[in-house]
Amino acid sequence: MTVTTRSLAGDTETYDLIGVGFGPSNLALAIALEEAGSPLRVKFLEARPAFAWHPGMMIPGADMQISFLKDLVSQRNPQSRYTFINYLHEKGRMNAFINRKTFFPSRVEFNDYLKWAADQFDCCDYDRRVIAIEPDTSAGAVQNVEVTSCDADGREVRYRARNLVVAPGGRPAFPAVCKGLACTDRILHTHDYMRKLVPQLRPNARIAVVGGGQSAAEVFADLANRPQAPHVDLVMRADAMKPSDDSAFVNEIFAPEQTDAFHDLPEGARLSLLKDLAATNYAVVDEDLIDAIYTMLYEQAVTGEARLALRARTHVTGVSLRDEDVGLELQTRSGVETAYYDRVIFATGYTRDLDEHTLHGLMPFCATRTAGRDYRLVMKDGFDPAVFVQGFSETSHGLSDTLLSVLAQRSAEIAHSLCHLTDPEQAVAAE
Numbered sequence: 547m548t549v550t551t552r553s554l555a556g557d558t559e560t561y562d563l564i565g566v567g568f569g570p571s572n573l574a575l576a577i578a579l580e581e582a583g584s585p586l587r588v589k590f591l592e593a594r595p596a597f598a599w600h601p602g603m604m605i606p607g608a609d610m611q612i613s614f615l616k617d618l619v620s621q622r623n624p625q626s627r628y629t630f631i632n633y634l635h636e637k638g639r640m641n642a643f644i645n646r647k648t649f650f651p652s653r654v655e656f657n658d659y660l661k662w663a664a665d666q667f668d669c670c671d672y673d674r675r676v677i678a679i680e681p682d683t684s685a686g687a688v689q690n691v692e693v694t695s696c697d698a699d700g701r702e703v704r705y706r707a708r709n710l711v712v713a714p715g716g717r718p719a720f721p722a723v724c725k726g727l728a729c730t731d732r733i734l735h736t737h738d739y740m741r742k743l744v745p746q747l748r749p750n751a752r753i754a755v756v757g758g759g760q761s762a763a764e765v766f767a768d769l770a771n772r773p774q775a776p777h778v779d780l781v782m783r784a785d786a787m788k789p790s791d792d793s794a795f796v797n798e799i800f801a802p803e804q805t806d807a808f809h810d811l812p813e814g815a816r817l818s819l820l821k822d823l824a825a826t827n828y829a830v831v832d833e834d835l836i837d838a839i840y841t842m843l844y845e846q847a848v849t850g851e852a853r854l855a856l857r858a859r860t861h862v863t864g865v866s867l868r869d870e871d872v873g874l875e876l877q878t879r880s881g882v883e884t885a886y887y888d889r890v891i892f893a894t895g896y897t898r899d900l901d902e903h904t905l906h907g908l909m910p911f912c913a914t915r916t917a918g919r920d921y922r923l924v925m926k927d928g929f930d931p932a933v934f935v936q937g938f939s940e941t942s943h944g945l946s947d948t949l950l951s952v953l954a955q956r957s958a959e960i961a962h963s964l965c966h967l968t969d970p971e972q973a974v975a976a977e
């Protein structure tokens with residue numbers, strides 16, 4: 547989306563803290579600050595017009611991959627009024643939920659829970675995409691930062707803050723072969739699946755889904771069941787769809803207390819542990835979804851229909867546009883061919899980088915690009931504001947960092963540091 551910026555308005559308050567993004571990470575922080583009795587003046591800036599958790603992947607029937615007990619707060623404070631259980635209670639669905647006998651709510655329900663919690667805070671300005679963060683150098687040493695946001699109509703609003711917490715999530719990642727072509731109406735990312743692909747779906751459309759992980763499988767299964775009966779190829783490099791490992795011993799790595807142990811390891815050991823445990827989260831699929839897809843393909847073999855195909859051991863080596871079609875150059879063990887589709891959707895994950903976008907203006911003041919154990923970036927002398935990051939520390943803090951598992955604890959640690967920075971006595975009282 548190109549936004550032409552127009553007038554510049556200003557919020558005249560200097561906030562103690564500005565949070566970039568109001569997804570689960572900063573929402574958990576809002577809760578932690580409230581529960582610590584923090585007097586900080588806080589403002590969160592959220593690009594979306596209203597609270598929404600991964601709306602582009604709100605696929606009907608998709609379930610959470612994590613227990614509802616790993617909500618915004620329960621692991622830290624099960625007595626909080628922001629627990630998933632209290633949400634069920636307030637919505638009058640406690641017994642019905644119990645009767646379902648599951649730890650895994652649907653994504654639709656978890657989004658509703660998150661929205662219910664977000665609606666209890668008035669410290670977030672929506673429709674405010676942060677487009678720049680600059681140091682305020684007017685007083686010599688940097689004591690504040692200027693945060694510029696932009697609304698959907700291109701109007702800029704500027705804010706000022708003493709401290710920052712940056713939690714914008716990941717950005718859709720496309721393979722290098724898409725360079726210059728990605729994000730057209732024909733070449734999409736699963737991030738936009740429900741918003742862009744589903745509404746445009748024509749009967750008998752030819753669609754390729756590229757990827758071998760959970761999102762690819764969910765989109766493939768959803769398309770397979772759509773009334774427009776599209777022809778769908780699932781194109782993946784791997785030999786087979788592999789199940790995610792959520793067995794009990796392996797799951798222990800997601801416990802909040804594992805963060806210290808992981809952080810204390812030497813870099814080489816951390817990287818090898820991440821590689822070892824990748825099958826909990828990356829390029830893997832829930833076993834029940836694998837079974838459902840296998841059954842779909844089996845039934846298709848019985849009827850002789852040829853609408854759905856799993857193209858394993860297939861690398862996408864080129865992408866091109868031809869008239870109304872998208873050409874995918876596909877390399878398999880038997881050679882290279884080009885297949886043509888109406889739409890191609892990439893389920894190729896998300897990138898998380900701190901420097902290129904949101905924090906660009908502060909990079910000259912960063913001493914390192916990795917956050918410390920307290921999720922705070924180390925800044926150079928003469929730069930006073932504390933800059934915390936959420937969701938950018940997988941290689942230093944462990945696999946949970948981009949997930950929901952550590953939200954309750956991480957937000958409390960950041961809240962504690964913030965209270966300590968601004969009022970050490972109050973922080974001690976909150977402990």
Ligand SMILES: Cc1cc2nc3c(=O)[nH]c(=O)nc-3n(C[C@H](O)[C@H](O)[C@H](O)COP(=O)(O)OP(=O)(O)OC[C@H]3O[C@@H](n4cnc5c(N)ncnc54)[C@H](O)[C@@H]3O)c2cc1C
Binds near residue numbers: 610950
């Ligand atoms: C489809 C999908 C399903 C998932 N399911 C699970 C699951 O079941 N269990 C699990 O543990 N994890 C899951 N995850 C991982 C996911 O990262 C976390 O669930 C969670 O969303 C992380 O929260 P966050 O607040 O850090 O990031 P996000 O949820 O991405 O929120 C970031 C927010 O920042 C906003 N933002 C971004 N840039 C700006 C900007 N410049 N200015 C203002 N606002 C901005 C975005 O609009 C967004 O609202 C899933 C991820 C996806 C994509």
